[in-house]
Amino acid sequence: MVDPSFRVRAVNLGGWLVTEGWIKPSLFDGIVNKDFLDGTQLQFKSVTTGKYLCAEQGGGSIIVANRTAASGWETFRLWRINETAFNFRVFDKQFIGLDTRGNGIDIVATSEAPGNSDTFEILRDADDKNRVRIKAPNGYYLQAKTEEQVTADSIGSEGWGDDDPSVFVMTVAGRLEGEFQVTNGYGPEKAPLVMREHWDTFIVEKDFEFISQNGLNAVRIPVGWWIASDPTPPPPFVGGSLASLDNAFLWAEKYGLKVIIDLHAAPGSQNGLDHSGSRDGFIEWGQTDETINQTVTVIEFLTARYAKNPSLYAVQLINEPSIWGVTLDNVIKYYKAGYAAVRRHTWTAFVVMANRLGSEDPRELFPMASGLQGSVIDVHYYNLYEDKFNNYTVQQNIDFVYNNRSSQLNHVTTSNGPLTFVGEWVAEWQVNGATKEDYQRFAKAQLEVYGRASFGWAYWTLNNINKHWSLEWMIKDGYIKL
Numbered sequence: 291m292v293d294p295s296f297r298v299r300a301v302n303l304g305g306w307l308v309t310e311g312w313i314k315p316s317l318f319d320g321i322v323n324k325d326f327l328d329g330t331q332l333q334f335k336s337v338t339t340g341k342y343l344c345a346e347q348g349g350g351s352i353i354v355a356n357r358t359a360a361s362g363w364e365t366f367r368l369w370r371i372n373e374t375a376f377n378f379r380v381f382d383k384q385f386i387g388l389d390t391r392g393n394g395i396d397i398v399a400t401s402e403a404p405g406n407s408d409t410f411e412i413l414r415d416a417d418d419k420n421r422v423r424i425k426a427p428n429g430y431y432l433q434a435k436t437e438e439q440v441t442a443d444s445i446g447s448e449g450w451g452d453d454d455p456s457v458f459v460m461t462v463a464g465r466l467e468g469e470f471q472v473t474n475g476y477g478p479e480k481a482p483l484v485m486r487e488h489w490d491t492f493i494v495e496k497d498f499e500f501i502s503q504n505g506l507n508a509v510r511i512p513v514g515w516w517i518a519s520d521p522t523p524p525p526p527f528v529g530g531s532l533a534s535l536d537n538a539f540l541w542a543e544k545y546g547l548k549v550i551i552d553l554h555a556a557p558g559s560q561n562g563l564d565h566s567g568s569r570d571g572f573i574e575w576g577q578t579d580e581t582i583n584q585t586v587t588v589i590e591f592l593t594a595r596y597a598k599n600p601s602l603y604a605v606q607l608i609n610e611p612s613i614w615g616v617t618l619d620n621v622i623k624y625y626k627a628g629y630a631a632v633r634r635h636t637w638t639a640f641v642v643m644a645n646r647l648g649s650e651d652p653r654e655l656f657p658m659a660s661g662l663q664g665s666v667i668d669v670h671y672y673n674l675y676e677d678k679f680n681n682y683t684v685q686q687n688i689d690f691v692y693n694n695r696s697s698q699l700n701h702v703t704t705s706n707g708p709l710t711f712v713g714e715w716v717a718e719w720q721v722n723g724a725t726k727e728d729y730q731r732f733a734k735a736q737l738e739v740y741g742r743a744s745f746g747w748a749y750w751t752l753n754n755i756n757k758h759w760s761l762e763w764m765i766k767d768g769y770i771k772l
Contacts, residue, residue, distance in 0.1 A: 298746025311467025329466035349382030356437035505772025512554030548603035573615025
């Protein structure tokens with residue numbers, strides 16, 4: 291059924307059906323109070339003790355104000371209830387709130403699921419947005435009475451001076467800008483309008499025409515698990531992405547392109563990153579049979595829907611599950627079940643399995659995948675995200691592709707094992723002041739090496755405000771020629 295000489299030359303349609311704020315920042319522009327989206331990581335330093343608020347033991351105990359430096363226990367992750375009300379989640383995943391079993395004013399982190407006594411407001415100084423008060427559900431402000439005692443019983447004061455124990459200096463230690471943040475940020479009235487307008491305009495039929503005319507033969511389309519519940523997915527996600535995926539298949543057929551469906555965001559998040567649909571950066575996929583079974587159901591839904599479509603070329607079971615939250619046993623358990631779900635509907639579509647993010651062993655899936663017909667291993671190669679690349683020169687980057695990437699790819703390409711897919715790569719690096727010719731050489735090196743992958747490759751991504759990450763821009767401006 292399959293031409294053994296065919297190689298995928300694809301582009302990722304990233305930032306379309308799974309939001310990534312860095313790809314299209316303007317998508318977030320209309321959100322009220324957009325500094326405080328779900329998953330924003332905040333640290334609070336008391337102006338009177340000069341020390342940070344901390345969930346003692348990481349959670350399950352009291353909140354204190356006695357830490358000289360801020361790390362995990364001193365970082366609070368927001369859950370946004372509306373424009374002004376928030377829950378704070380701590381290191382061990384409990385929520386901070388009033389000690390309702392005690393005196394009703396002590397602040398503790400003991401709640402496993404947030405309720406009314408765990409909902410707070412953040413008020414900011416008009417002249418210095420980083421000076422804040424935190425209003426508790428009892429109507430009073432939090433104050434650091436002592437280093438060991440944080441209570442909700444201050445009425446605050448007129449000013450924001452260093453002598454007021456209800457004033458804290460806030461630091462934003464991290465943000466998420468994904469699908470959960472954009473939909474929950476706009477709320478149930480506005481989010482459907484904003485997302486549908488985005489889906490209808492970010493990728494259109496002309497893009498598929500452009501792809502087909504510029505030496506590419508496939509698209510890898512990231513989707514989120516909520517697509518299987520369209521048109522009424524669980525809040526805050528909104529319906530409509532399924533119609534866009536249907537359009538993509540129509541356009542792919544019209545312009546002779548193959549489609550790789552890529553489950554980019556799994557329930558609970560498989561890597562805690564923006565593009566996994568995570569609410570707060572915790573990895574909660576794959577810890578239970580429930581999330582695994584739910585994900586298999588999504589794969590079954592997508593495969594059944596498109597199995598008869600001539601453009602369906604492959605189904606990727608999940609994108610970048612992380613070693614920091616997902617065991618090899620659970621990934622393999624899921625891959626076996628996901629593979630079986632695809633095979634219930636088609637024996638011609640390939641089944642793509644991603645290596646775990648951060649794994650030291652790129653062949654860890656081989657014992658499982660080698661016995662499965664039409665299995666593909668997905669590897670992502672970026673000369674980014676590792677300190678060693680920070681000071682590489684142009685030539686060092688190019689040499690790294692020809693030497694290191696080449697041997698890495700050879701290591702996972704075997705005659706009797708799964709096929710190999712460089713599912714993400716980009717002609718971007720940490721080099722400052724690189725010329726157009728430098729970029730051309732870097733892109734050419736990667737095309738040459740990744741062209742040897744037995745399944746093929748996919749550039750990240752088609753449309754992107756960051757121009758080297760936009761394959762359309764790179765082609766139109768002559769940086770890449772296929």
